[in-house]
Amino acid sequence: MTHxxxxxxxxxxxxPLGRSLLRTPIWLYRLGLGDLLGDHFVLLTHRGRTTGEPxxxxxxxxxxxxxxxxxxxxxxxxxRAQWFRNILREPRVLFQVxxxxxxxxxxxxxxRESGRVLxxxxxxxxxxxxxxxxxxxxxxxxxxxxYERLSADHHHGVxxxxxxxxxxxxxxxPSDSAS
Numbered sequence: 001m002t003h004x005x006x007x008x009x010x011x012x013x014x015x016p017l018g019r020s021l022l023r024t025p026i027w028l029y030r031l032g033l034g035d036l037l038g039d040h041f042v043l044l045t046h047r048g049r050t051t052g053e054p055x056x057x058x059x060x061x062x063x064x065x066x067x068x069x070x071x072x073x074x075x076x077x078x079x080r081a082q083w084f085r086n087i088l089r090e091p092r093v094l095f096q097v098x099x100x101x102x103x104x105x106x107x108x109x110x111x112r113e114s115g116r117v118l119x120x121x122x123x124x125x126x127x128x129x130x131x132x133x134x135x136x137x138x139x140x141x142x143x144x145x146x147y148e149r150l151s152a153d154h155h156h157g158v159x160x161x162x163x164x165x166x167x168x169x170x171x172x173x174p175s176d177s178a179s
Contacts, residue, residue, distance in 0.1 A: 025058035035098045039064065042071055042163065043096040046106070048082075049089035057083040061097065062121055062160065069102060069165040071095065072109075072117055076136050079154045084108075087161065095163045102165035114160035115148025122147065133158075 028036055029043040041058050048055050059073040075084040087093060087106035095102055109117065122129040122140075133140050133150075136158065140146040150157035 023058075026056050029056075029058070029096060032099075034096060037098075039097050041097070042073060044073070044083060044106070044163070045094040045096075046083055046086045047090040047092075049086045055083065055086060057081075059083075062117060064097075067168065069104075069167075069169040071097065071163040072160055073163065074118070074158050074160045076132070076158055078157050078159060084154075084159070084161070093163065095165075100169075102163075102167075102169075104163055104165040107162050107164060108154070109151070109160045109162055111148055111152030114151030115145075117160045118147035118151055118158065 025037060025041060026043065028034060034041075034043060037058070040061055042061050044057050044059055046055055046057070047053070062072040062074055064071050075081045077084075079085055079088070088108070091105045091107060093104060093106045095104060108114070118129070130140075138146075138150060138158070140150065151159055153159075
């Protein structure tokens with residue numbers, strides 16, 4: 001089943017006030033207050049595709065793999081989001097959750113896997129995901145096939161990206177054998 005695109009296609013803010021509001025969480029990280037956002041948000045530092053200069057975005061964490069340290073995020077504006085376009089050009093990134101910083105790689109997931117992630121999120125948090133999808137102009141009604149379609153469409157959809165650290169996180173506590 002294919003749904004037409006929304007009459008009004010949401011896009012990232014293009015006014016100075018809108019961009020400033022969207023960037024407010026970045027200042028929390030810069031002030032050393034990233035812990036206030038808990039493990040629900042990640043500060044992504046990436047390279048501008050034209051200038052090569054560092055750029056930053058704060059994104060909501062969809063899921064975290066505690067063994068590998070990988071973090072899943074979604075681009076609600078698809079490839080209209082500057083950070084998404086930048087990681088397609090240069091996937092090497094820095095990312096920070098709370099005070100923990102990691103070097104790594106940003107990799108868009110294949111459509112089927114990305115769709116499974118969105119479907120899983122919709123099952124875990126149905127009201128929140130439904131509200132988010134409606135705000136982005138998508139009417140999915142919990143249909144997993146539509147989540148897969150949304151994930152595959154990098155322009156109008158919601159692709160999911162894996163932030164994979166170069167090194168997995170170490171143990172939180174020293175082992176007993178470290179005597």
